Amino acid sequence: MKSSNLTIRDLPRIERPREKLLKYGPERLSDQELIAVILRTGCNGVSVLTVAQNLLKSASFDKLSELTCHDLRKVSGIGSVKACELQASIEMGRRLFQNKKVTIAQLLKPQDVFEHLKDIRESKKEHFIVFFLDSRNQQIHREIISVGTINASLVHPREVFEPAVKYLAVQVILAHNHPSGYLEPSDDDIRINKRLVEAGKILGIDILDHIIVSAKGYSSFKEKGLL
Numbered sequence: 001m002k003s004s005n006l007t008i009r010d011l012p013r014i015e016r017p018r019e020k021l022l023k024y025g026p027e028r029l030s031d032q033e034l035i036a037v038i039l040r041t042g043c044n045g046v047s048v049l050t051v052a053q054n055l056l057k058s059a060s061f062d063k064l065s066e067l068t069c070h071d072l073r074k075v076s077g078i079g080s081v082k083a084c085e086l087q088a089s090i091e092m093g094r095r096l097f098q099n100k101k102v103t104i105a106q107l108l109k110p111q112d113v114f115e116h117l118k119d120i121r122e123s124k125k126e127h128f129i130v131f132f133l134d135s136r137n138q139q140i141h142r143e144i145i146s147v148g149t150i151n152a153s154l155v156h157p158r159e160v161f162e163p164a165v166k167y168l169a170v171q172v173i174l175a176h177n178h179p180s181g182y183l184e185p186s187d188d189d190i191r192i193n194k195r196l197v198e199a200g201k202i203l204g205i206d207i208l209d210h211i212i213v214s215a216k217g218y219s220s221f222k223e224k225g226l227l
Helices: 017-024 031-039 048-058 061-066 069-073 080-098 110-115 157-166 187-203
Strands: 127-133 139-147 171-177 206-214 217-220
Touching: 017 031, 017 139, 031 048, 031 080, 061 080, 069 080, 110 206, 110 217, 127 157, 139 157, 157 171, 157 187, 171 187, 187 206
Parallel strands: 171 206
Antiparallel strands: 127 139, 127 171, 206 217
16 A cells, blocks of 8 residues: 555455455454545545545554544545544444453463454364463454465564564464364474564564364464474
């Protein structure tokens, strides 16, 4: 999303924000792409991606909730309707967060991680997921790093640890599913895990465990002595 003149139609279909969200989930979208999905269309000849970019230039993503409708309407491409849509989305997120009745997930055991991976246990595609944790093993963020056959080119240390730095995580738990149901780590799984552990040591971010899941159960690298 680097060009200020880029439109949705300029992108390959799979790179378009809405299609990308449907395929990978909202975790894989950038701040600009999330805003573009909410706004849906551009305005007065300005593409929706450019409008989203203009908005992020006027305020950082974590400061958007502080903008009033009047502030939002000062952004090129945002009128009254889009300002209301943005404020309604932000307010809904705020209320959901405030009304959340469960505490932040504390991931202490492989079973805890297994319980938080119900969405991929029976998937026909491999999903590589990272849980980003604070010093008390509390989940700060969860992100899908790749979807498809897991290999070193898809699961690169940069993709794993860039969010860790962004969210100030001090440790992470890796996880992926085996659609075959076979829970033993493959040679590729072990190679990738070793590479990520080495990268984590350089950055000072510990990998607490690597969990493989399927509909049948789970397997822990730590319990197998592979960490």
